[in-house]
Amino acid sequence: MDPFLALLNSFSSFLSDAELASLKFLCRGEISKRKLESVQSGRDLFAILIEQQLIASDNVLFLEKLLKNIKREDLVSQLKQFEEEGEVSAPDDQPDAHEKRLQKAAIEVICDNVGKDWKMLMRKLDISEVKLERIVAANPYNLREQLHQSLREWQKWKGRDAKVTDLIKALRDCKMNLVADNVEQKLLQLNTETR
The missing domain is CATH 1.10.533.10 (Death Domain, Fas)
Known part of the structure; x- marks a missing residue:
């Protein structure tokens, strides 16, 4: 299992409807309106961000900015921890x-x-x-x-x-x-x- 996808999946379950709406709004400059309308969960949004190469396991800057913008410092710190430890690899x-x-x-x-x-x-x-x-x-x-x-x-x-x-x-x-x-x-x- 891809550790980055696992991280995004856990982020998705922590997002409220209001936070998801805020994230969708913040992504309007990057993602077409039609695609954003189809987004029902954090997973949907993250999938589009990956597809459009706005985020990747070695490129989390955009995601970090989004999470900071909606004041989710707890998720930002998890993201930074993932970044520092790199891909979770066997010890x-x-x-x-x-x-x-x-x-x-x-x-x-x-x-x-x-x-x-x-x-x-x-x-x-x-x-x-x-x-x-x-x-x-x-x-x-x-x-x-x-x-x-x-x-x-x-x-x-x-x-x-x-x-x-x-x-x-x-x-x-x-x-x-x-x-x-x-x-x-x-x-x-x-x-x-x-x-």
Whole structure:
């Protein structure tokens, strides 16, 4: 079962008729009047939003704005939790705690030091152009956030196979040796702190 659809289904059951009416009104600029008239539940509305690619499991910004607008902060926080945890995947597909800590540190260094050439790095990590464009569209004026979201996408996609050594290799392949050195230095510092 798709965890995102399960989340939307639970949201639907929490919406009152008045809230659904408000959501339909807010979507008038995005969805045709005829389609909106056919909407009888939150599920119907979410299905149209997915169909029109206004929301997806990796693109919840529009949904977040809608929920904030109808003052459903409880649903917004559930949505943010889903976003942070990513797609619910089996625990055995996740890197161990030590690798996660190293990844977090490496991503921080990369986000602080890689600039406009970030897409070249993501291509070396085999992230598709479609995903990159979706991330850029979701964060049009924030280069750092585009890079950060792309790296998170890489982590989700690779799961347990997401290794910091792959990040360093990709940096070196892109001739970003100074950033790769900074990442290695940060990891060395982390490893000595844990001993």
